[in-house]
Amino acid sequence: MQLFSLLDLSPVPEGKTTADALANTVALARAAEAAGYHRYWLAEHHNMVGIASAATAVLIGHVANATNTMRIGAGGIMLPNHAPLVVAEQFGTLATLYDNRIDLGLGRAPGTDVATARALRRHMAPEDSFPQDVQELIGYFGDVPEGTAVRAIPGAGTHVPVWILGSSLYGAQLAAHLGLPYAFASHFAPAMLQEALDIYRATFKPSPALSEPYAMITVGVCAADTDTQARYLRSSQILAFARLFSGQPGKLPLPVDDIAAHVPAQILAQVQNALSCSATGSPATVKSQLETIIEKHRPDELLVTGMIHDHDARIRSFEIVADILTGMIEDEKTPGRRSHSAGISA
Known part of the structure; x- marks a missing residue:
């Protein structure tokens, strides 16, 4: 990456x-x-x-x-x-x-x-x-x-440049057949992520647009100075998804201290499963979680996303994540470590 x-x-x-x-x-x-x-x-x-x-x-x-x-x-x-x-x-x-x-x-x-x-x-x-x-x-x-x-x-x-997006195997098959870059929506539908990547990479056909497969995966992020603060900020997105799953979508809610007190256990489990491809916590925690995701799926590029109610905290979260990923990329360029990126000019 x-x-x-x-x-x-x-x-x-x-x-x-x-x-x-x-x-x-x-x-x-x-x-x-x-x-x-x-x-x-x-x-x-x-x-x-x-x-x-x-x-x-x-x-x-x-x-x-x-x-x-x-x-x-x-x-x-x-x-x-x-x-x-x-x-x-x-x-x-x-x-x-x-x-x-x-x-x-x-x-x-x-x-x-x-x-x-x-x-x-x-x-x-x-x-x-x-x-x-x-x-x-x-x-x-x-x-x-x-x-x-x-x-x-x-x-x-x-x-x-045209990309094919997907959250199932269909998009992976089409992107491979047409020889296009592929982005998987793992930030809310992670279940078929690895299978989709495997199909895309195994069946890819070179095209005028792309000579070899190029896959990007989406990861939810919420970074803050401490794990506790990050979990608190993350609760807004969990609440938003819970309300969506319950048929009551709305604006992004204010964060809460105890998410379990606001969301029924069954709905909370569904939301946590949907948002499981994510990294939440302090810089050290987020780095560890991102390393695990990247090592497992080997994306050519990482697309991060995250909804935080406080605008300044949201900007800060993405700045922390950028610092982490920049450091990881620099480490990967160190002699003796394998670079996985296929490269894409688009």
């Missing part, structure tokens, strides 16, 4: 507004760039009062304008919600405005509830056209001849 990146869902804390959340996203992106993060990704979610990144392409442009060197992208765009041509035009415009800094991660899920999905799509097709839609979209970014009937303008010739 030679690179680390950050996934921001632009959470809306209790007592705050979506405007506050969007301002926090810009501040966090600037701090992440200063701390050495390689990418800063935002995700498409709809009809969720606790997440402010619904208009993902718009927010990516806003963050790209507020930063200078870090790659900015989608982790991801839920392609079934959109016509491939529209996505190509949006991200082609972003790539034209922010030369060689834009990523496009594509997901197959709707990123919302059924009613909202219908509102987004209007006419939902019963068949799964995701693989065809991905290839159509990639085609729009290519060197399309001027006489072609349909072109993405802007978009044609931008060669925006």
